[in-house]
Amino acid sequence: IPINNNTFLGEVCLHACVYLPSVTLCSGIGLALCERLLTEESQLRLCLACRNLQRAEAARASLLTSHADASVDLLHLDVGSVQSVLAAAQEVKARYGRIDFLYLNAGIMPNPQVNVKAFFKGLFSWNVINMFATAEGLLTQQDLVNSDGLQEVFATNLFGHFLLIRELEPLLCKTDHVSRVVWTSSSNARRSAFSMEDMEHRNGTEPYSSSKYASDLLSLALNRHKNSQGLFSSVICPGLVMTNLTYGILPSGFWTLIMPIMWLIRIFTNTFTLTPYNGAEALHWLFLQKPESLDPRAKYHSLTSGLGTNYTQPRQMDIDEGTSEVLYSKLLELEKVVRRTLSESNADKESDGQ
Numbered sequence: 153i154p155i156n157n158n159t160f161l162g163e164v165c166l167h168a169c170v171y172l173p174s175v176t177l178c179s180g181i182g183l184a185l186c187e188r189l190l191t192e193e194s195q196l197r198l199c200l201a202c203r204n205l206q207r208a209e210a211a212r213a214s215l216l217t218s219h220a221d222a223s224v225d226l227l228h229l230d231v232g233s234v235q236s237v238l239a240a241a242q243e244v245k246a247r248y249g250r251i252d253f254l255y256l257n258a259g260i261m262p263n264p265q266v267n268v269k270a271f272f273k274g275l276f277s278w279n280v281i282n283m284f285a286t287a288e289g290l291l292t293q294q295d296l297v298n299s300d301g302l303q304e305v306f307a308t309n310l311f312g313h314f315l316l317i318r319e320l321e322p323l324l325c326k327t328d329h330v331s332r333v334v335w336t337s338s339s340n341a342r343r344s345a346f347s348m349e350d351m352e353h354r355n356g357t358e359p360y361s362s363s364k365y366a367s368d369l370l371s372l373a374l375n376r377h378k379n380s381q382g383l384f385s386s387v388i389c390p391g392l393v394m395t396n397l398t399y400g401i402l403p404s405g406f407w408t409l410i411m412p413i414m415w416l417i418r419i420f421t422n423t424f425t426l427t428p429y430n431g432a433e434a435l436h437w438l439f440l441q442k443p444e445s446l447d448p449r450a451k452y453h454s455l456t457s458g459l460g461t462n463y464t465q466p467r468q469m470d471i472d473e474g475t476s477e478v479l480y481s482k483l484l485e486l487e488k489v490v491r492r493t494l495s496e497s498n499a500d501k502e503s504d505g506q
């Protein structure tokens with residue numbers, strides 16, 4: 153499918169609701185990305201990989217309302233479950249011959265708590281703009297262990313995506329074809345929230361920040377290991393966007409009340425993108441770039457000016473090769489462990505059934 157003079161795009165799968173053979177897009181930034189991609193190129197073949205097929209159907213119907221001829225497939229995927237990722241990857245391999253873009257959009261922030269004291273302290277400090285842009289020191293979460301024995305935030309925001317990429321390598325790493333994965337990271341990703349000794353963040357209170365920092369590291373390692381096989385990885389930050397994720401932080405009535413203040417803050421920090429359409433700016437921009445022209449150490453930020461103009465800006469990530477390499481090795485180790493555990497438990501189930 154000719155996109156412009158020299159870009160050809162075939163299948164596009166978005167997971168958690170706009171995957172390019174991998175992205176989650178039932179709502180929020182993912183769905184906005186799908187809308188934008190189809191507006192850009194109506195002939196794309198999208199695959200929405202979602203955990204809730206009812207919501208996925210609704211997303212598909214909404215896309216078809218504005219793009220009647222679009223090709224939008226659905227795939228069941230709970231990226232936080234090892235079994236579901238393996239099954240979804242099998243299905244993708246059966247359905248598609250290659251993947252051009254895999255948008256890794258699914259993300260959770262369970263039980264968020266805002267530190268009100270830190271908020272008011274920050275409000276009257278020189279650090280106020282940084283506080284609004286990154287939420288540093290403002291947010292904590294309570295994480296749980298999932299049925300695979302992994303921390304839920306780590307499993308959903310990082311490890312499930314990693315496993316999916318590993319499973320889809322036959323489609324993503326083809327020497328005669330370039331494939332792209334795009335991580336939706338965050339300005340909240342912070343080195344100090346991440347510990348290599350506790351990569352799942354079992355002991356801390358900032359699993360979201362930790363998981364997003366880990367995705368920044370992993371993207372760098374993927375580029376080092378996979379560029380020669382035609383796979384390129386990029387990281388974006390959508391800015392602060394009003395979605396189900398942010399509505400989970402404060403009651404929606406409160407957000408509505410402070411919306412005029414948010415528009416005002418946008419004059420001082422261009423990171424308040426606020427709408428899913430604006431938040432998808434960097435994702436859309438990356439879609440149009442040649443992968444060789446991108447910086448593997450940059451995070452591409454969706455930004456919106458006080459006057460409402462959208463643009464994408466690369467900013468250097470606080471990451472280093474050594475740490476990214478160690479994380480990559482630890483994820484490969486964990487992959488072996490979860491695969492072994494799963495096959496043992498499947499064998500147990502089979503012998504129980506006999």
Ligand SMILES: NC(=O)C1=CN([C@@H]2O[C@H](COP(=O)(O)OP(=O)(O)OC[C@H]3O[C@@H](n4cnc5c(N)ncnc54)[C@H](OP(=O)(O)O)[C@@H]3O)[C@@H](O)[C@H]2O)C=CC1
Pocket residue numbers: 167168169176177178179180181182201202203204207229230231232233256257258259260308336337338339389390391392393394395396397398
């Ligand atoms: N909103 C913001 O200000 C910011 C968001 N981000 C990131 O952007 C991404 C999109 O979030 P956003 O659109 O804001 O929030 P939403 O909650 O609207 O979207 C998150 C999407 O992820 C899906 N998802 C969550 N868990 C799973 C799972 N286990 N398996 C499959 N899909 C799953 C959700 O599916 P379902 O519909 O079933 O719940 C939903 O479609 C996330 O990674 C988030 O961390 C980053 C920075 C800022």
Ligand SMILES: CC(C)=CCC[C@@H](C)[C@H]1CC[C@H]2C3=C(CC[C@]12C)[C@@]1(C)CCC(=O)C[C@@H]1CC3
Pocket residue numbers: 266271283284285286287290291337338339340391392398401402410413414417
């Ligand atoms: C007056 C006003 C705007 C009050 C809101 C204060 C906080 C609730 C927000 C300030 C910065 C925000 C922020 C996020 C959530 C809401 C805030 C903490 C995110 C953490 C949401 C998810 C991300 O990935 C990054 C965001 C950074 C900024």
